Amino acid sequence: MSENLYIGADIGGTTIKVGICNERGDLLQTFEGPTETDQGTDRILSNIADYARKIVSESSHTWEQVAGVGVGIAGFMDIPKGFIKFSPNLPLNNVPLKDYLEAALNKKVRINNDANVAALGEAWGGAGRGVSSCVCYTLGTGVGGGIVVEGRLIEGFSGMGGEIGHMSVVPDLEAIQCGCGKMGCLETVSSATGIIRMAKDAVDRGDRTALSVFETLTAKDVIDAAKSGDEVAQRIVSRAAFYLGKSLAAVAVVVNPQRFILGGGVSAAGEFLFAQVREVFHKYAQDKAQEGVDIVAAELGNNAGVVGAAGLLLHA
Ligand SMILES: [Zn+2]
Structure with missing residues:
Protein backbone atom coordinates (compact mmCIF):
# COMPACT_ATOMS: atom_id res chain seq x y z
CA MET A 1 0.00 0.00 0.00
CA SER A 2 1.36 3.42 -0.87
CA GLU A 3 1.68 5.86 2.02
CA ASN A 4 -0.50 8.87 2.68
CA LEU A 5 0.82 12.22 1.51
CA TYR A 6 -0.02 15.72 2.70
CA ILE A 7 0.13 18.91 0.68
CA GLY A 8 1.07 22.16 2.34
CA ALA A 9 0.55 25.62 0.82
CA ASP A 10 2.25 28.75 2.11
CA ILE A 11 0.44 31.82 0.77
CA GLY A 12 2.58 34.93 0.47
CA GLY A 13 1.87 38.31 -1.09
CA THR A 14 3.89 37.54 -4.23
CA THR A 15 4.28 33.75 -4.36
CA ILE A 16 2.38 30.67 -3.32
CA LYS A 17 4.66 27.84 -2.32
CA VAL A 18 3.31 24.31 -2.21
CA GLY A 19 5.00 21.15 -1.00
CA ILE A 20 4.34 17.45 -0.61
CA CYS A 21 5.18 15.80 2.71
CA ASN A 22 5.04 12.20 3.82
CA GLU A 23 3.68 11.09 7.20
CA ARG A 24 7.02 11.66 8.89
CA GLY A 25 7.26 15.31 7.91
CA ASP A 26 9.85 14.82 5.16
CA LEU A 27 9.44 17.42 2.42
CA LEU A 28 9.46 15.43 -0.83
CA GLN A 29 8.90 18.14 -3.40
CA THR A 30 8.13 21.86 -3.68
CA PHE A 31 6.65 24.13 -6.33
CA GLU A 32 6.29 27.90 -6.39
CA GLY A 33 3.93 29.98 -8.51
CA PRO A 34 2.82 33.61 -8.52
CA THR A 35 0.01 34.60 -6.13
CA GLU A 36 -1.27 37.15 -8.67
CA THR A 37 -2.61 39.34 -5.88
CA ASP A 38 -3.48 42.08 -8.41
CA GLN A 39 -5.88 39.70 -10.20
CA GLY A 40 -8.19 39.57 -7.18
CA THR A 41 -9.64 37.06 -4.77
CA ASP A 42 -10.93 34.46 -7.22
CA ARG A 43 -7.61 34.17 -9.02
CA ILE A 44 -5.72 33.67 -5.75
CA LEU A 45 -8.11 30.90 -4.72
CA SER A 46 -7.92 29.12 -8.07
CA ASN A 47 -4.13 29.45 -8.07
CA ILE A 48 -3.90 27.66 -4.71
CA ALA A 49 -6.02 24.80 -6.03
CA ASP A 50 -4.18 24.69 -9.38
CA TYR A 51 -0.73 24.57 -7.77
CA ALA A 52 -1.81 21.82 -5.39
CA ARG A 53 -2.94 19.66 -8.31
CA LYS A 54 0.07 20.61 -10.41
CA ILE A 55 2.69 19.59 -7.85
CA VAL A 56 1.14 16.13 -7.61
CA SER A 57 0.64 15.68 -11.36
CA GLU A 58 4.30 16.58 -11.93
CA SER A 59 5.50 14.13 -9.28
CA SER A 60 5.71 10.34 -9.17
CA HIS A 61 2.74 10.32 -6.75
CA THR A 62 -0.98 10.05 -7.39
CA TRP A 63 -3.81 12.37 -6.34
CA GLU A 64 -5.39 9.39 -4.52
CA GLN A 65 -2.42 9.29 -2.15
CA VAL A 66 -3.15 12.84 -0.97
CA ALA A 67 -4.87 12.63 2.43
CA GLY A 68 -5.41 16.36 2.77
CA VAL A 69 -4.27 19.90 2.07
CA GLY A 70 -3.13 22.44 4.67
CA VAL A 71 -2.79 26.18 4.14
CA GLY A 72 -0.76 28.74 6.06
CA ILE A 73 -1.66 32.39 5.57
CA ALA A 74 -1.13 35.71 7.37
CA GLY A 75 -4.30 37.18 8.78
CA PHE A 76 -7.18 36.94 11.18
CA MET A 77 -9.28 33.85 10.74
CA ASP A 78 -11.73 31.44 12.25
CA ILE A 79 -9.43 28.43 12.30
CA PRO A 80 -11.99 25.61 12.79
CA LYS A 81 -14.23 27.03 10.05
CA GLY A 82 -11.27 27.86 7.82
CA PHE A 83 -12.73 31.29 7.23
CA ILE A 84 -10.38 34.23 6.50
CA LYS A 85 -11.78 37.37 8.10
CA PHE A 86 -9.01 39.70 7.07
CA SER A 87 -5.58 39.39 5.52
CA PRO A 88 -3.09 42.27 5.85
CA ASN A 89 -1.30 41.64 2.55
CA LEU A 90 -3.85 39.87 0.33
CA PRO A 91 -7.33 40.71 -0.97
CA LEU A 92 -8.82 37.91 1.10
CA ASN A 93 -11.50 39.37 3.34
CA ASN A 94 -14.45 37.29 4.55
CA VAL A 95 -13.42 34.37 2.37
CA PRO A 96 -14.45 30.78 3.21
CA LEU A 97 -11.08 29.39 2.13
CA LYS A 98 -11.55 25.91 3.59
CA ASP A 99 -14.96 25.40 1.98
CA TYR A 100 -13.71 26.67 -1.37
CA LEU A 101 -10.66 24.39 -1.45
CA GLU A 102 -12.52 21.33 -0.18
CA ALA A 103 -14.99 21.76 -3.04
CA ALA A 104 -12.27 22.48 -5.61
CA LEU A 105 -9.92 19.67 -4.56
CA ASN A 106 -12.26 17.13 -3.00
CA LYS A 107 -9.83 16.69 -0.08
CA LYS A 108 -9.90 17.52 3.59
CA VAL A 109 -8.51 21.05 4.11
CA ARG A 110 -7.14 22.76 7.22
CA ILE A 111 -5.96 26.34 7.50
CA ASN A 112 -4.04 28.24 10.14
CA ASN A 113 -2.03 31.44 10.49
CA ASP A 114 1.47 31.59 9.06
CA ALA A 115 3.27 31.82 12.42
CA ASN A 116 1.55 28.75 13.85
CA VAL A 117 2.17 26.87 10.64
CA ALA A 118 5.89 27.71 10.57
CA ALA A 119 6.18 26.58 14.19
CA LEU A 120 4.46 23.31 13.44
CA GLY A 121 6.77 22.78 10.46
CA GLU A 122 9.85 23.12 12.67
CA ALA A 123 8.32 20.99 15.41
CA TRP A 124 7.31 18.18 13.05
CA GLY A 125 9.93 18.10 10.31
CA GLY A 126 12.70 20.45 11.48
CA ALA A 127 14.60 21.30 14.65
CA GLY A 128 11.87 19.79 16.84
CA ARG A 129 11.95 16.31 15.33
ZN1 LIG B 1 1.88 43.68 20.26
Whole structure:
Protein backbone atom coordinates (compact mmCIF):
# COMPACT_ATOMS: atom_id res chain seq x y z
CA MET A 1 0.00 0.00 0.00
CA SER A 2 1.36 3.42 -0.87
CA GLU A 3 1.68 5.86 2.02
CA ASN A 4 -0.50 8.87 2.68
CA LEU A 5 0.82 12.22 1.51
CA TYR A 6 -0.02 15.72 2.70
CA ILE A 7 0.13 18.91 0.68
CA GLY A 8 1.07 22.16 2.34
CA ALA A 9 0.55 25.62 0.82
CA ASP A 10 2.25 28.75 2.11
CA ILE A 11 0.44 31.82 0.77
CA GLY A 12 2.58 34.93 0.47
CA GLY A 13 1.87 38.31 -1.09
CA THR A 14 3.89 37.54 -4.23
CA THR A 15 4.28 33.75 -4.36
CA ILE A 16 2.38 30.67 -3.32
CA LYS A 17 4.66 27.84 -2.32
CA VAL A 18 3.31 24.31 -2.21
CA GLY A 19 5.00 21.15 -1.00
CA ILE A 20 4.34 17.45 -0.61
CA CYS A 21 5.18 15.80 2.71
CA ASN A 22 5.04 12.20 3.82
CA GLU A 23 3.68 11.09 7.20
CA ARG A 24 7.02 11.66 8.89
CA GLY A 25 7.26 15.31 7.91
CA ASP A 26 9.85 14.82 5.16
CA LEU A 27 9.44 17.42 2.42
CA LEU A 28 9.46 15.43 -0.83
CA GLN A 29 8.90 18.14 -3.40
CA THR A 30 8.13 21.86 -3.68
CA PHE A 31 6.65 24.13 -6.33
CA GLU A 32 6.29 27.90 -6.39
CA GLY A 33 3.93 29.98 -8.51
CA PRO A 34 2.82 33.61 -8.52
CA THR A 35 0.01 34.60 -6.13
CA GLU A 36 -1.27 37.15 -8.67
CA THR A 37 -2.61 39.34 -5.88
CA ASP A 38 -3.48 42.08 -8.41
CA GLN A 39 -5.88 39.70 -10.20
CA GLY A 40 -8.19 39.57 -7.18
CA THR A 41 -9.64 37.06 -4.77
CA ASP A 42 -10.93 34.46 -7.22
CA ARG A 43 -7.61 34.17 -9.02
CA ILE A 44 -5.72 33.67 -5.75
CA LEU A 45 -8.11 30.90 -4.72
CA SER A 46 -7.92 29.12 -8.07
CA ASN A 47 -4.13 29.45 -8.07
CA ILE A 48 -3.90 27.66 -4.71
CA ALA A 49 -6.02 24.80 -6.03
CA ASP A 50 -4.18 24.69 -9.38
CA TYR A 51 -0.73 24.57 -7.77
CA ALA A 52 -1.81 21.82 -5.39
CA ARG A 53 -2.94 19.66 -8.31
CA LYS A 54 0.07 20.61 -10.41
CA ILE A 55 2.69 19.59 -7.85
CA VAL A 56 1.14 16.13 -7.61
CA SER A 57 0.64 15.68 -11.36
CA GLU A 58 4.30 16.58 -11.93
CA SER A 59 5.50 14.13 -9.28
CA SER A 60 5.71 10.34 -9.17
CA HIS A 61 2.74 10.32 -6.75
CA THR A 62 -0.98 10.05 -7.39
CA TRP A 63 -3.81 12.37 -6.34
CA GLU A 64 -5.39 9.39 -4.52
CA GLN A 65 -2.42 9.29 -2.15
CA VAL A 66 -3.15 12.84 -0.97
CA ALA A 67 -4.87 12.63 2.43
CA GLY A 68 -5.41 16.36 2.77
CA VAL A 69 -4.27 19.90 2.07
CA GLY A 70 -3.13 22.44 4.67
CA VAL A 71 -2.79 26.18 4.14
CA GLY A 72 -0.76 28.74 6.06
CA ILE A 73 -1.66 32.39 5.57
CA ALA A 74 -1.13 35.71 7.37
CA GLY A 75 -4.30 37.18 8.78
CA PHE A 76 -7.18 36.94 11.18
CA MET A 77 -9.28 33.85 10.74
CA ASP A 78 -11.73 31.44 12.25
CA ILE A 79 -9.43 28.43 12.30
CA PRO A 80 -11.99 25.61 12.79
CA LYS A 81 -14.23 27.03 10.05
CA GLY A 82 -11.27 27.86 7.82
CA PHE A 83 -12.73 31.29 7.23
CA ILE A 84 -10.38 34.23 6.50
CA LYS A 85 -11.78 37.37 8.10
CA PHE A 86 -9.01 39.70 7.07
CA SER A 87 -5.58 39.39 5.52
CA PRO A 88 -3.09 42.27 5.85
CA ASN A 89 -1.30 41.64 2.55
CA LEU A 90 -3.85 39.87 0.33
CA PRO A 91 -7.33 40.71 -0.97
CA LEU A 92 -8.82 37.91 1.10
CA ASN A 93 -11.50 39.37 3.34
CA ASN A 94 -14.45 37.29 4.55
CA VAL A 95 -13.42 34.37 2.37
CA PRO A 96 -14.45 30.78 3.21
CA LEU A 97 -11.08 29.39 2.13
CA LYS A 98 -11.55 25.91 3.59
CA ASP A 99 -14.96 25.40 1.98
CA TYR A 100 -13.71 26.67 -1.37
CA LEU A 101 -10.66 24.39 -1.45
CA GLU A 102 -12.52 21.33 -0.18
CA ALA A 103 -14.99 21.76 -3.04
CA ALA A 104 -12.27 22.48 -5.61
CA LEU A 105 -9.92 19.67 -4.56
CA ASN A 106 -12.26 17.13 -3.00
CA LYS A 107 -9.83 16.69 -0.08
CA LYS A 108 -9.90 17.52 3.59
CA VAL A 109 -8.51 21.05 4.11
CA ARG A 110 -7.14 22.76 7.22
CA ILE A 111 -5.96 26.34 7.50
CA ASN A 112 -4.04 28.24 10.14
CA ASN A 113 -2.03 31.44 10.49
CA ASP A 114 1.47 31.59 9.06
CA ALA A 115 3.27 31.82 12.42
CA ASN A 116 1.55 28.75 13.85
CA VAL A 117 2.17 26.87 10.64
CA ALA A 118 5.89 27.71 10.57
CA ALA A 119 6.18 26.58 14.19
CA LEU A 120 4.46 23.31 13.44
CA GLY A 121 6.77 22.78 10.46
CA GLU A 122 9.85 23.12 12.67
CA ALA A 123 8.32 20.99 15.41
CA TRP A 124 7.31 18.18 13.05
CA GLY A 125 9.93 18.10 10.31
CA GLY A 126 12.70 20.45 11.48
CA ALA A 127 14.60 21.30 14.65
CA GLY A 128 11.87 19.79 16.84
CA ARG A 129 11.95 16.31 15.33
CA GLY A 130 11.68 13.69 18.02
CA VAL A 131 10.67 16.27 20.68
CA SER A 132 7.00 16.19 21.64
CA SER A 133 6.72 19.70 23.16
CA CYS A 134 8.43 22.74 21.75
CA VAL A 135 7.94 26.47 21.36
CA CYS A 136 9.09 28.29 18.23
CA TYR A 137 9.93 31.93 17.77
CA THR A 138 10.28 33.52 14.33
CA LEU A 139 12.31 36.68 14.70
CA GLY A 140 11.57 38.59 11.51
CA THR A 141 9.77 41.84 10.74
CA GLY A 142 7.68 40.96 13.80
CA VAL A 143 8.05 38.13 16.30
CA GLY A 144 5.91 35.18 15.34
CA GLY A 145 5.38 32.25 17.62
CA GLY A 146 3.87 28.84 17.87
CA ILE A 147 3.44 26.27 20.61
CA VAL A 148 3.34 22.54 20.03
CA VAL A 149 2.50 20.41 23.06
CA GLU A 150 2.54 16.64 22.78
CA GLY A 151 2.45 16.95 19.01
CA ARG A 152 -0.55 19.31 18.96
CA LEU A 153 -0.54 22.92 17.87
CA ILE A 154 -2.02 25.16 20.57
CA GLU A 155 -4.52 27.51 18.92
CA GLY A 156 -6.28 28.72 22.06
CA PHE A 157 -9.84 29.88 22.68
CA SER A 158 -9.86 32.57 19.97
CA GLY A 159 -6.82 31.61 17.91
CA MET A 160 -4.42 33.77 19.92
CA GLY A 161 -2.47 30.87 21.39
CA GLY A 162 1.24 31.18 20.65
CA GLU A 163 1.17 34.94 19.94
CA ILE A 164 4.45 35.23 21.81
CA GLY A 165 5.50 38.39 19.95
CA HIS A 166 2.72 40.21 21.78
CA MET A 167 3.75 39.10 25.24
CA SER A 168 4.22 42.40 27.08
CA VAL A 169 7.72 42.27 28.59
CA VAL A 170 9.17 45.79 28.46
CA PRO A 171 8.51 47.92 31.58
CA ASP A 172 6.24 50.93 31.00
CA LEU A 173 8.99 53.54 31.44
CA GLU A 174 10.91 52.10 28.47
CA ALA A 175 8.00 50.71 26.49
CA ILE A 176 6.75 51.86 23.13
CA GLN A 177 3.46 51.03 21.49
CA CYS A 178 3.36 47.87 19.39
CA GLY A 179 1.63 47.52 16.02
CA CYS A 180 -1.09 45.60 17.89
CA GLY A 181 -1.92 48.71 19.92
CA LYS A 182 -0.57 47.50 23.27
CA MET A 183 2.56 48.68 25.09
CA GLY A 184 5.88 46.90 25.49
CA CYS A 185 5.34 43.80 23.38
CA LEU A 186 8.36 41.52 22.80
CA GLU A 187 8.29 42.33 19.09
CA THR A 188 8.94 46.02 19.76
CA VAL A 189 12.48 45.07 20.87
CA SER A 190 13.39 41.59 19.62
CA SER A 191 12.24 41.73 15.98
CA ALA A 192 14.35 43.05 13.10
CA THR A 193 12.10 46.12 13.13
CA GLY A 194 12.70 46.63 16.85
CA ILE A 195 16.47 46.33 16.45
CA ILE A 196 16.49 48.85 13.58
CA ARG A 197 14.33 51.25 15.60
CA MET A 198 16.66 51.10 18.61
CA ALA A 199 19.63 51.71 16.30
CA LYS A 200 17.97 54.73 14.68
CA ASP A 201 17.11 56.14 18.11
CA ALA A 202 20.76 55.79 19.16
CA VAL A 203 21.98 57.52 15.99
CA ASP A 204 19.40 60.30 16.39
CA ARG A 205 20.50 60.81 20.01
CA GLY A 206 24.04 61.30 18.73
CA ASP A 207 25.52 58.17 20.33
CA ARG A 208 29.02 57.43 19.02
CA THR A 209 28.52 54.39 16.82
CA ALA A 210 29.59 52.99 13.46
CA LEU A 211 25.86 52.73 12.69
CA SER A 212 25.64 56.49 12.09
CA VAL A 213 27.25 56.15 8.64
CA PHE A 214 24.47 53.93 7.25
CA GLU A 215 21.81 55.52 5.08
CA THR A 216 19.37 52.65 5.49
CA LEU A 217 19.99 50.31 8.41
CA THR A 218 19.13 46.62 8.53
CA ALA A 219 19.07 44.37 11.59
CA LYS A 220 22.04 42.52 10.09
CA ASP A 221 24.05 45.78 10.00
CA VAL A 222 23.37 46.26 13.70
CA ILE A 223 24.28 42.66 14.56
CA ASP A 224 27.45 42.79 12.44
CA ALA A 225 28.49 46.04 14.13
CA ALA A 226 27.87 44.44 17.53
CA LYS A 227 30.00 41.44 16.56
CA SER A 228 32.85 43.73 15.55
CA GLY A 229 32.81 45.48 18.90
CA ASP A 230 30.61 48.54 18.42
CA GLU A 231 29.37 49.21 21.97
CA VAL A 232 26.13 50.90 20.99
CA ALA A 233 25.23 48.03 18.65
CA GLN A 234 26.17 45.54 21.37
CA ARG A 235 23.85 47.26 23.82
CA ILE A 236 20.99 47.04 21.29
CA VAL A 237 21.52 43.34 20.54
CA SER A 238 21.86 42.62 24.28
CA ARG A 239 18.55 44.35 24.91
CA ALA A 240 16.84 42.29 22.18
CA ALA A 241 18.39 39.13 23.68
CA PHE A 242 17.46 40.13 27.23
CA TYR A 243 13.73 40.42 26.57
CA LEU A 244 13.79 37.35 24.38
CA GLY A 245 15.47 35.37 27.18
CA LYS A 246 13.01 36.70 29.75
CA SER A 247 10.06 35.70 27.58
CA LEU A 248 11.50 32.21 27.22
CA ALA A 249 11.80 32.01 31.01
CA ALA A 250 8.12 33.02 31.33
CA VAL A 251 6.99 30.54 28.68
CA ALA A 252 9.05 27.82 30.38
CA VAL A 253 6.86 27.89 33.49
CA VAL A 254 3.64 28.09 31.51
CA VAL A 255 4.20 25.51 28.79
CA ASN A 256 7.28 23.69 30.08
CA PRO A 257 8.51 22.74 26.60
CA GLN A 258 11.53 20.53 26.07
CA ARG A 259 12.93 22.74 23.34
CA PHE A 260 12.84 26.35 22.18
CA ILE A 261 13.46 26.88 18.46
CA LEU A 262 14.51 30.31 17.24
CA GLY A 263 14.23 31.13 13.53
CA GLY A 264 13.76 34.11 11.23
CA GLY A 265 16.21 36.71 9.98
CA VAL A 266 17.43 37.90 13.39
CA SER A 267 18.32 34.33 14.44
CA ALA A 268 20.92 34.31 11.65
CA ALA A 269 23.08 36.21 14.18
CA GLY A 270 23.90 32.71 15.40
CA GLU A 271 25.79 31.89 18.59
CA PHE A 272 26.48 35.57 19.22
CA LEU A 273 22.74 35.98 19.93
CA PHE A 274 21.97 32.49 21.21
CA ALA A 275 24.65 32.63 23.92
CA GLN A 276 23.13 35.83 25.30
CA VAL A 277 19.59 34.46 25.17
CA ARG A 278 20.67 31.27 26.98
CA GLU A 279 22.41 33.29 29.68
CA VAL A 280 19.29 35.36 30.39
CA PHE A 281 17.08 32.26 30.23
CA HIS A 282 19.24 30.39 32.72
CA LYS A 283 19.26 33.37 35.05
CA TYR A 284 15.48 33.89 35.12
CA ALA A 285 13.83 30.52 34.39
CA GLN A 286 12.82 28.31 37.27
CA ASP A 287 15.39 25.56 37.81
CA LYS A 288 13.06 22.67 37.13
CA ALA A 289 11.53 24.40 34.09
CA GLN A 290 14.95 24.79 32.47
CA GLU A 291 16.38 21.40 33.35
CA GLY A 292 17.06 19.45 30.14
CA VAL A 293 15.62 22.27 28.01
CA ASP A 294 17.58 23.44 25.01
CA ILE A 295 17.46 26.54 22.83
CA VAL A 296 18.33 25.76 19.21
CA ALA A 297 18.23 27.33 15.76
CA ALA A 298 15.41 26.57 13.31
CA GLU A 299 16.41 24.26 10.45
CA LEU A 300 13.86 24.56 7.69
CA GLY A 301 14.24 28.23 6.76
CA ASN A 302 11.67 29.23 4.15
CA ASN A 303 10.32 25.68 3.93
CA ALA A 304 8.90 25.71 7.48
CA GLY A 305 5.61 27.13 6.15
CA VAL A 306 4.86 24.40 3.61
CA VAL A 307 5.94 21.59 5.95
CA GLY A 308 3.80 22.98 8.78
CA ALA A 309 0.81 23.54 6.51
CA ALA A 310 1.00 19.90 5.42
CA GLY A 311 1.33 18.93 9.09
CA LEU A 312 -1.96 20.64 10.00
CA LEU A 313 -3.80 17.55 8.82
CA LEU A 314 -2.04 15.43 11.46
CA HIS A 315 -1.46 17.87 14.31
CA ALA A 316 -4.16 20.53 14.52
ZN1 LIG B 1 1.88 43.68 20.26
